[in-house]
Amino acid sequence: MKIGILSAGGDCPGINAAIRGVGKTAIVKYGMEVIGISNGFSGLIDMNYEVLTEKKLSGILTVGGTILGTSRIKPFKPQEGDTVEDKPQVIKENYHNMGLDALVCIGGNGTQRTANLLSKEGLNIIGLPKTIDNDVWGTDVTFGFDSAVNIATDAIDRLHTTANSHKRVMVIEVMGHNAGWIALYSGVAGGGDIILLPEVEYDMDVVANTLLNRSEKGKPYSIVVVGEGIKVPKKKSAARFIGKQIQERTGLETRETILGYTQRGGTPSPADRILATRYGAYAAELIHTKNFGSMVCIKNNQITSIPLEEVGGKTKLIDLNNRLVTKARNMGVCFGDKF
Numbered sequence: 001m002k003i004g005i006l007s008a009g010g011d012c013p014g015i016n017a018a019i020r021g022v023g024k025t026a027i028v029k030y031g032m033e034v035i036g037i038s039n040g041f042s043g044l045i046d047m048n049y050e051v052l053t054e055k056k057l058s059g060i061l062t063v064g065g066t067i068l069g070t071s072r073i074k075p076f077k078p079q080e081g082d083t084v085e086d087k088p089q090v091i092k093e094n095y096h097n098m099g100l101d102a103l104v105c106i107g108g109n110g111t112q113r114t115a116n117l118l119s120k121e122g123l124n125i126i127g128l129p130k131t132i133d134n135d136v137w138g139t140d141v142t143f144g145f146d147s148a149v150n151i152a153t154d155a156i157d158r159l160h161t162t163a164n165s166h167k168r169v170m171v172i173e174v175m176g177h178n179a180g181w182i183a184l185y186s187g188v189a190g191g192g193d194i195i196l197l198p199e200v201e202y203d204m205d206v207v208a209n210t211l212l213n214r215s216e217k218g219k220p221y222s223i224v225v226v227g228e229g230i231k232v233p234k235k236k237s238a239a240r241f242i243g244k245q246i247q248e249r250t251g252l253e254t255r256e257t258i259l260g261y262t263q264r265g266g267t268p269s270p271a272d273r274i275l276a277t278r279y280g281a282y283a284a285e286l287i288h289t290k291n292f293g294s295m296v297c298i299k300n301n302q303i304t305s306i307p308l309e310e311v312g313g314k315t316k317l318i319d320l321n322n323r324l325v326t327k328a329r330n331m332g333v334c335f336g337d338k339f
């Protein structure tokens with residue numbers, strides 16, 4: 001059997017651990033031939049690939065990013081400047097030209113949507129969910145998330161000391177797109193006083209009053225953790241907007257930090273290495289058992305799979321009855337809403 005692996009969408013820590021998990025299991029346990037497709041789905045269009053041997057898969061477990069490269073090409077969405085007319089057709093032809101029996105698509109929501117469509121086109125596809133955002137529907141956790149939360153929490157920890165020295169309000173914006181998972185987890189882990197999530201409509205009066213109350217109670221500083229996807233006027237950064245509003249409404253000295261791509265870079269946390277390895281190894285098993293058209297997932301710490309059709313690129317957002325949100329509220333954390 002010959003299998004291909006590609007990584008698509010935004011990178012995250014743990015992709016190489018997953019590639020290694022799929023590749024080594026496929027080669028060592030099942031005697032399969034493995035090729036790595038470069039730069040996401042574009043490598044399938046221009047036949048850009050390399051053979052992945054055991055040697056090539058060695059030494060990559062701890063390395064961040066993806067050895068295969070990635071891109072945000074969406075084969076089923078015509079884009080301006082397209083030179084290839086029918087990308088899905090070209091991909092189908094090249095899949096057969098490369099002699100593939102199966103293809104593992106490592107990626108987030110967009111990638112799983114494409115994976116499902118390719119599966120419907122008759123290709124043997126296995127989806128493998130990754131993203132720092134943790135917003136892939138159908139799985140409890142994606143790898144990359146734990147590393148990103150570690151990085152964001154470390155940043156928040158560092159803001160506490162400088163905030164205390166200067167008696168300031170510190171606003172920190174973390175990634176997560178339209179989902180607030182990184183904001184919620186790093187906010188709670190980092191002892192944020194206010195956590196603004198894209199899923200919760202905030203009221204600036206509530207935010208300002210919470211900060212003024214803290215100040216009146218003698219709390220010398222405050223930490224506000226903001227998910228990048230919260231609603232703000234067009235083209236404004238979440239942190240900059242919230243920081244300016246706070247300064248204007250409270251008169252408290254406020255500074256902003258936008259954490260950005262550091263959250264996606266560097267070595268994966270041990271938890272992400274393990275999750276990615278488990279996902280990868282299971283993907284190879286699914287290929288061996290010809291369980292195509294499915295996405296690897298984790299439910300209650302059990303690695304399993306669900307039909308790609310059910311996932312279809314849907315987004316997993318934070319439910320407001322989320323237990324961590326409730327626990328944090330009970331401890332006085334403000335989510336910016338009138339609760």
Ligand code: F6P
Nearest residue numbers: 010108131132133175176177264
């Ligand atoms: O999906 C991961 C992510 O880092 C999001 O948190 C963020 O909104 C987005 O990707 C950034 O995308 P790009 O790499 O295209 O700038």
